[in-house]
Amino acid sequence: MTASATRAAWTIVGLLWVVALINYLDRQLVVTMPGPIKADLNLGDEKFGLLSSVFLWIYGFCSPIAGYVADRIGKRRVILSSLLIWSAATFASGLVTTFGGMLAARAALGVSEAFYMPAAVALIVDYHRGPTRSRATGLHLSGVYAGSVIGGLGGFLAEAFGWRNVFLMIGGIGVAYAVVLAALFPAPPENGYTATQEDVVIDTQGRPAFLSLLSSRGFLLLLAMNMLDGAAYWPVRNWLAEFFRGELGVSSAWAGVYGPMAFNGAAFVGMLIASNLSDWWAVRTPRARALVPAIGFMMAAPCLVLMGAVDEIPIVLSCVFVAGMSQGFLDANLMPAACTVVDLRHRATAYGLLNFAGTTAGGAMTYIGGYLKEQQVPFGALFQLAGGMIFLAAVLLVFVRPIVAKPAEV
Template sequence: MTAAATRAAWTIVGLLWVVALINYLDRQLLVTMPGPIKADLRLGDEKFGLLSSVFLWIYGLCSPIAGYLADRVGKRRVILASLIIWSAATFASGLVTSFGGMLAARATLGVSEAFYMPAAVSLIVDYHRGATRSRATGLHLSGVYAGSVLGGLGGAFAEAFGWRPVFLVIGGLGVAYAVVLAIVFPSPPQDDLAEAPEDIIVASHGENAFRSLLSTPGFLLLLAMNMLDGAAYWPVRNWLAEFFRGELGIAPAWAGVYGPMTFNGAAFVGMLIASTLSDRWSVYTMRARALIPAIGFVVAAPCLVLMGAVDHIPVVLACVLVAGMSQGFLDANLMPATCTVVDLRYRATAYGLLNFAGTTAGGFMTYAGGMLKERDVPLGTMFQLAGGMIFVAGLLLFMVRPLGTRGLRRETGGAGSGVDAPENS
C-alpha cells in the first residue's frame, strides 16, 4: 500500500470515528436519563422500555435493506444521509411533549441509524486489508463506546440543565459535522490497495446477495451468534442504569456512570486489546477473528450470572467490566470475521443482516425486561438469562470455519471470470 493509500485509509477511520461517537451518543441518551424523561412525559417502565425496543426493532428491520443499498449506491452517500437524518431526529427528541412524539422520534432515529454501520464498516475493510483490518475496525468502533460513555453522563447533564437541552445540543452538533464530513471525505485510491487473504469471491456474478449469504454455513453461525449477543447485551445496556438506581440504590446522577458508562468503557478497552491480538494472531490463522470473541464470551458468561445473583456493588461492577470487555472483543472482530466467510461484494449486506438479527432480538428482550420489571421480576434475573445466551454464542463462534483457511486461488478457466474458489485439499 502506498503512502497516499495509507493516509486515506487512516483518515477514513478518524473521520468515521467521530460519526460513530455521535451515532451511539444519540441513541444512548434516552436510557441514561430515565427519571426526568419518564416524569416529564408521564411514562411507566413498560412504555419507557418500548421506546428503546421500537428503536431496535426498526433499526434491525431496516439494516438488511441498508446494507444492500450501501453495496449498490455508494457507501459515502449512505453515511452522509444517515448522519443528517438521525441528528435531526435527535434534535426533535428535545422538542416532543408526548409519548407518541418521542416514539416517532425514536423510530426515525432507528431508520436513519440503520443505514450508517453497514456502510461504514464495509468502507473501512475496503481500505484496510489484512494486517490492519481488526485494528481499523476496532478503532472505528471505539467511537461507539466513546459515545456510549459520554451518553452515560446524560443523567448528570439532565440534573444540571434539563433533559431537553441535551438532545437539542447533540442533534445540532451532528448536523454541523455532516457538513464538515461532506467537504473533507477523501476519494478512495482503489488501485493502491492490496488484497488480503480474507478477500474472497465465492459466488457467480448472477447470484443474489441474500441467497449467497443465507446458504453459507459460516455466516449462518455468525447470524445465530449475533442474535444471541443482541438478545443478551442490548437489554443489559438499556436497563443497567435502572438496575443500579432501582435495585442497588445508586443515585440517579451516578446510575448511568456505574451502569452504561462502565460497561461501554470496558468495551472500549476490550476492543483495543482484541483488535491488536486478532491482527497478530490472524497472520497464523484466520480463525483468530472468531476465536478471540469466543474466548471473551465464555469468560463473561459466569460473570453475568453472578451479576444477577449478588447485591455487593464492587462485585457487580467487576462483572460489568468483564461483560463489557467481551462485547468489545466481538465488536473489533465481527466484520473481520464476516470477511472470512462471505463474498467480498456482499459485505455491507452481510453486516446489515447481522444487525437485523442482533437488534431485533435485543429489542424484544429489552421490552420483555420492562414488562417483567412491572410484574416485580428483578432485572438481575434477566442478566442471568443473558449469561446463558452469551455462553451459547461463544460456542457458536468456536464453530466458525473461514472459507479461506486453506487459501484461495483465482480461477483461470475463462478470461475475466473474477471468481475465487477454495483450493483442493
C-alpha cells in the same frame, strides 16, 4: 499499499470515529436519563422500555436493506445522508411533549441510524486489508464506546441543563459535523489495494446477495451468534442504569456512570486488546477473527450469572466490566470474521443482516425486561439469562470456519 493510500485509509477511520461517537451518543441518551424523561412524559417501565425496543426493532429491520443499498449506490453517500437525518431526529426528540411524539422520534432515529454502520464498516475493510483490519475496525468502533461513555453522563447533563436541551445540543452538533464530513471525505482510491486471503469472491454463480449470504454455513453461524449477543447485551445495556438506580439504590446521576458508562468503557478496553490480538493471530490462522470473541464470551458468561445473584456494588461493577470487555472483543472482530465467510461484494449487506439479528432480538428482550420488571421480576434474572445466551454464542463462534477461496482481484 502506497503512502497516500495508507493516509486515506486511516483518515477514513478518524473521520468516521466521530460519526460513530455521535451515532451511539444519540441512541444512548434515552437510557441514561430515565428519571426526568419518565417523569416529564408520565411513563412507566414498560413504556420506557418500548422507547428502546422500537428503536432497535426498526433499526434491525432496516439494516439489511441499508447494507444492500450501500453495496449498490455507494457507501459515502449513505453515510452522509444517514448522519444528517438521524441528527435531525435527535434534535426533534428534545421538542416532543408526548409519549407518541418521543416514540416517533425514536423510530426516525432507528431508520436513519440503520444506514450508517453497514456502510461505514464495509468502507473501512475496503481500505484496510489483512494486518490492520481488526485494529481499523476496532478503532472506528471505539467511537461507539466513546459515545456511549459520554452518554453515560446523561443524568448529570439532564440535571444541569434539562433533558430536552441535551437532545437539542447533540442533534445540532450532528448536523454541523455532516457538513464538515462532506468537505473532508477522501476520494476513493484510483488503483485499489492488494487483496489478501481474507478478500475472496465466493459466489461465482452471480446469485443475489441475500441468497448468497444465507447459503454460507459460516455466515449463518455468525448470524445466530449475533442474535444471541443482541438478545443478551442490548437489555443489559438498556436496563443497567435503571438496575443500579431502582434495585441497588444508586442516584440517577451515578446510575448512568455505573451502568452504561462502565460497560462501554470496558468495551473500549476490550477492543484495544482484542483488535491487536486478532491481527497478530490472524496471520497464523484466519479462525482468530472468530476465536478471539469466543474467548471473551467464555469469560463473560459466569460474570453475568453472578451479576444477577449479588447486590454488592463492587462485585456487580467487576462483572459489568468483564461483560463489557467481551462485547469489545466481538465488535473488533465481527466484520473481519464476516470477511472470511462472505463474498466481498456483499459485505455491507452481510453486516446489515448481522445488525438485523442482533438488534431485533435485543429490542424484544429489552421490552420483555421492562414487562417482567412491572411483574416484580428483578433485572438480575434477565442478566442471568443473558449469561446463558452469551455462553451459547461462544460455542457457535468456535464452529465458524473461514472459506478457502482464490483471493479476489481488487
